[in-house]
Every structure is written in structure tokens, then in C-alpha cells.
Amino acid sequence: MQALREQLKELIVKELNLEGKSPGDIDDDAPLFGAGLGLDSLDALQLAMAVEERFGVPIPEGEAARAVFASVNALAAHVAAARAAAPGG
């Protein structure tokens, strides 16, 4: 799970061009959107696409996405659960 969290943080920094930040600057529990990293709806779309591309795990749309994107922990839990539920996973 720790490795997955690190991978997700690297993905966030790379996909959202957070040039001034390193993965270590992102707190596991801090909100990703709004107050936390200051990300917005366009970032959410980009991140959802990138997570699906990289991990093969779709991000739900609408309100459900809010919970998944609540923090790195929440996102990692979503990805891990989806992979565990996948056939052969």
C-alpha cells in the first residue's frame, strides 16, 4: 500500500505538472482538491484519466469521485480494492 501511495503521488506531480512540488510534499490524508493542493475540476479529470491509464482502474463520475479523490489514502484504497476485485487479481 505504501508503494501504491508513492506511485500515486508521483503520478499526481507528473500529470498535473506540479513543478514546484515533489511527491514527498503531498500528505497522505490532506484533501487533494480545493484547499489542499489547490487542484480543480480540470485536474480531477486529468487525474482520473491518468489513474485509469496507469492502473487500469476507472474512477467513478460525479459525487462518487469526490470520495475517491478525498486524499491520497482514499485514492490508494480505491485502486487497491478495484485491483483486488478484478478477475485474477
Place this chain on the structure above:
Amino acid sequence: MRLWITGIGIVSPLAVGARATMDRLLAGERAFAPLTLFDTAGCRSRVAAEVHALRVADVAPRGAAAAWSRTDAMAALAAREALGEAGVSAHDGPLDLVVGGTTAGMLETESDLAELWRNPGTWRPTERMLSHPLSATADALASVLGPFRRVRTVCSACSSGANALILAAAWLRSGRSERVLAGAADGLCRLTFTGFSALGAMSPEPCRPFDLHRDGLSLGEGAAFALLETEASARARGAEPLCELAGWAARAEAHHITNPEPSGRTAAEVLRAALARAGLAPSQVGYLNAHGTATRLNDTMEAAAIGQAFGPAVAELRVSSSKGQIGHTLGAAGALEAAIAALALHRSAVPPTMGLHEVDPECALRHVFAAEPLALDAVMSSSFGFGGSDTALVLCRPGLAPAPARLPPSRVLVSAAATVGPEGVLGTAGGAVYLVPVAGSAPAGAAPAVPPAPARLAFEARDHLDVERARRVDRTGRLAIAAAVQALRDGGLGPLGQEVARSVGAVAGGAFGTIDACCAFVQKFLEKGARFASPAEFPNLVPSSPVAHTSIYAGLGGMVISSHDLAATAESALATAVELLEAGEGAAFLAGSVEEASVAIEDALAPMFAPELPSDVATGRGRRSEGAALLLLESEAALAARGGVGVAEVVASLAWRGTPDAPLSELPPPPGARAAVVTGRYDALGAAMLERSAWRAAPRHEVAPRVGWHEAAGGMALAAAVGALAAGRWDSVLVVGLGRARGYAFVLEARAPAAAGPRPEPLPGDAR
């Protein structure tokens, strides 16, 4: 001086022809069906409003169809109809042309772009690629309906068509034109379909503007053109007006690249400003053809803006969105929907918003659910584009609005210039460095040895701008921002965020748009599927994205558009800004061009459009590179109001098509001996034209060997000329920019009296 519309032509998904389109709009027909042009697998929708009865080969000249896009064909049909309705042809006297759009030949060239990106070494040019540049549509129109005298291609994403009409109005108001054919065209393509899908902005079903349950837009395609002329021109030939173009306004929100300002503040400002320009009260406007895209954010913002702008008069104002019938026609929408509003006025009938069943309480307006007969005095159309480019137009019964006075053209001054090039980010005085020639290209024994431009500049964005704020901006946009920030600071309009920047607009572009980003985007969705198209990159593919990003970063609130004209792109942008300012449109503009080092351009496009250019450093004349150059132009009144005098005055701004001698041969000689000619890229044609001009004796300087053979070189030439004038080197400069059968020329005169300090060392050639 009143401006009349005497002819309108429309190609829409409902019909080819303005009358038939309007009949079907009024009948409540919708044009949505599963898309047949290309595969939509992986997109959120399969539905679009497609123009079916279109055969490019029937419209293009014999043998030229392979180099024509569907966009070109729609444009030609609509433009021909507008001219026919007006009873005008290009042979009846000078006719000028403005074309708006965003995609041009994208559909036809997408697979080429992907292949070019995948295998640049083995890709071979195809005739199709000639339809790719945004300016290709204007060139296609010229080949079947021309010759046109003054031609311009502009983009501001989804308000492009409306801004094309504003530029035409400026030309008429300043006396540059008597008749202008103006409009826009945009064809459906995978890139926009996939991009809007990736943004989650596309509805799976036909769209429902202003409806509580709306869930996004539906795409469409089409074209519309209007023949605009002065009342005097129309009366002289006994032509009847369809309506009068009485008011207009364009501003930038400087808010976000895809999302509108939730408050609707800027949209309300343009609605109010357009009405004020027309001299009409809100209560005189009976109908507004809204932008109404059916996205959650747009429709709520727009309803708020309409409420703010119209006040109590909103109760009687009929509002509808044609997008519920023909979809969002993107770059064409501003022209197409203005044409629909004009026809509603002319036919005394308001078209409905189809798809609207349950009005969103946040969009409470007097919506039109079925076509309504209504006598109208004045109507409006509004358009909002990516990056927050907001435009509104007012059309009225001829004679309703007070006749605008014919004002003398404003004088246009240059208050600063900035470049991003091999010597870094330079301000006004610095640009002159590019006049120092490269060894080998200078008169014998004269110059210090200076290396030619590198292919990619050593430009580090973090050294020049806040990369956190600019994190969504691609390299092209960052080059533009760095130049803009430098020019604003030099011109005394910094620091950023000052309210004064709200009065500055921008006109700048690249010859081929952001081509590498387009190639990468297309290749990815073709190979991996539409699901993996990048939503964050999509807005960067719009040709106007560098100026849109600049507007957001620097807080520019004026009119923000791009201008494109192959190798003379920078010159076309400067001419556009000069023409807008002299006509009283805005107080200040950043104008110029930006080019990114691009494999696609170097290997494919540049050789096709300028085969005579050297492609190799071995020629000793430099090679392709990248760069940005922006001049800060201000109207004399605006500059004086803030206590400035400027560096130079633009005393002549010429634009032409074809290869006539006349524009340069008619220029008066330079006012004194301290004069020079500066050009981006020098060629035999330009040399011959200069030899037949009164400037033949002035020394000539070329900047491409220093800045690279890219399409922004003309902007670097302009900035270098401004630098030399600022340094007191010369009193006047003629800048000439030529492209494929097109040309521009500017005479800049030093503003301040020659400096008392020591004169700069003469450049090699100055003694000539």
C-alpha cells in the same frame, strides 16, 4: 457611419442555405444523429449535428479537392451565398475578407499528424496537409471567390466567428474597407470530439440548453458569412440592408482556461458594452441568441450575466440557444448564431431552444419553447470561448440606432517590445541585438561572429514566470507569457495584477497553431483509445491558446484573439492590433507571434509552405528555431492618459494579397537619412519590391539568421526595429513581412526626439 449587412450565407447541419436553415430552425427541427464521419468509440457520446449534403469535390476548383477540407467547402458555400444575396463579387471593387475558425483541415489531416508524430523520418508530405493551417480556409475562399484585398484569419476558440465580424466592423469604421466578407467555418473532427468528451463536457444525448437536467453539449459543424458594408457603399449600388450591425464588444475574463467566471461578470460587461456601443437601451432588444452550450457551468453563468446586463428589461427579452438544434459549431458558432439572430430580426420570428423542457431555476429567463412570431427592433448574439474570450454583437433594424459619428483614426503608438530568443528574454532596448548579423551573411568584414539560432532555446520557464500558476500552460504558451510579462513591465503596465492590465488585449498566434501538441494528442487517442485523451492538454490545442493563457496569467481583460497567416503570422497579428486600435477598439494590445521548435513544422509543414527556405545550418543562414515576440501597442489617447509618450509611432500599416508592387511602391520615402528596412526572412521577391520603392536606398537588415527561420521571425524583426528606434539608432524603419502570396509592411517612426546621449555604433550596412 452605419454598417449594413446586405447578404448572409449559412451552411448548417439543418440545411445548406440561410433561408432553408431558418425555416427548419423555426419549425423546431433538430439535426442530431449518430455520427458517420468517424468512429466515436470510447467517447461519451455518439451523437452530433453533421452536415450531410456536402461533397468537397463539388465546391473546390477542379483538381484541388485533395487540398480542401470540409471546413473549406462549407465556408465557400456560405460565403458564395452571402455574396450572391448581397449582389456583390470580388470584381465589383475592393473586397476584404475575415475568416474565423478553430480546426480548418484537422479532420483531413489527423491521421497524417499521428503518423508524423510516430515516424517523423519516414512520413511523406500529402496534399491534404495543405488544408491544415488555420489560414488555409481564407486561401481556399480566395481561390474560388477572390481576389480579396485585405485578408485575415482569426481565432478565439468558440467566439472566433463573432470576433471576425468585429474586425470587419473595425475596418469599415476606420475607412480601410468599404465591403468586407466576414464569417467563420468549423468542421467536425476527432480531435474536438474526443477533447470535449475527455473534458466530460459532452452529453450522451442531444443537448438540452438551460434545462435542469442538462448534462453537456452536443457538437455540430457549419459555416456562416455576412457581407458587411458601409451604408454609403450599399446605397451607391442600390442595395437593401438585411439589418444593421450597430454594436459589439469583446473582452477576456482572465479567469480559467476551460471554466467560465461563475458570476458572469465579464459576460455581463460585454453585453452592456455592446448595447452602449449601439446607443440602444436594453428594452429595445427583443431577442438574444444565447451561447447556451448546455454545460452546467456555461448556462448558469450566462443566465446570471443576461440578468445583470438587462436589469428589469430581462422580463421581456426572448432568449434561445440554437445549439439545441444544430449543436455547438465551435469556431463557426459566433458567426452562425449572429446570422440566425439577423434572420430572426428580418423575418420577425424568434427560433426556439429545442431540448429545453424543465427550466433550471438558476437559468430563469424568458425562454422560447416554440418559434414565436415577434416584431423585433434589435437583437443580440453572445459567444464565449475557451480561456474566457467573451463577445457580444447587437443587430438592429436599419436606422434604429443613432448613427455613429465618423471618428478620425486613432494614432497607434508602440510603448514597449519584448522577445524570447537565443539571447534570452529581452525588453524594448534589447531586441536590437538581433540586428547584429551572423558572420557570413553580413557585408564583408563588418560584423562580429555571432552563432546562428539553436533549434531549441535554452529557455527555462521557472526563471521567468511562476510555474505553479502556469502549470497548465505548454511551452508555446510559456514563451508567450514570458514575452508578455516583459513587454508589460517595460511599458510601465506592471506589476501584474494591476487593474490597468484589464484594459490590455492581445493578438498573437503561430503559423501552424500548437502543432506538436495536436500531433501527440491525436496519436495517443488513435492508439490507446478516446478514453485516454488528455483533458488538460485539450485546451492547449486551440490555435488561440497561447494568448488565452497569457490573458489568464497576466490578467489581460481586453479582446484576446490569435491571428494566423503562414510565414507572415506575426505581421498579420500586428496589422490586426493596429487596425483595431485605430478604429477605437480597445486601449492597448500585445501583438506578435510565438513559435515552438517543432518536428512537424520542420519536417513537414514549412517545406510545403515555403519550399525555398533553407532547412540546414550548413547554408550559413541559420535554421528553424523557436521564439516569441510581442509589441505593446497603445492608442495615443490611452498612452497619454497614463502619462506615456511611447517609443515609436506606427505611421503606416499595410496588408496585401498576391504579389503586387503597389503597396511598397506607393509608400512615401523615409523622412530622413537615418532610416532602415528590417525583415524577418529576406527573399528575392521582397528585395525586388524594395528596389522599386522609395526605400530602395535604405540599408536592409534581416533577423532570421540570428533568431532562426521560424514563423515568429517577423515578430522578432518588429521588436528589433523598435529596439533600434528606442536606442536612437534610426528615426524611421520599414518592416516588411512576406509569406506565400501575401505581404505586410509597417513604417515605424521614433517617438521621442533623438536622445542627447552618445549615438549607438552604426551597424554594418548603415553607411550604405
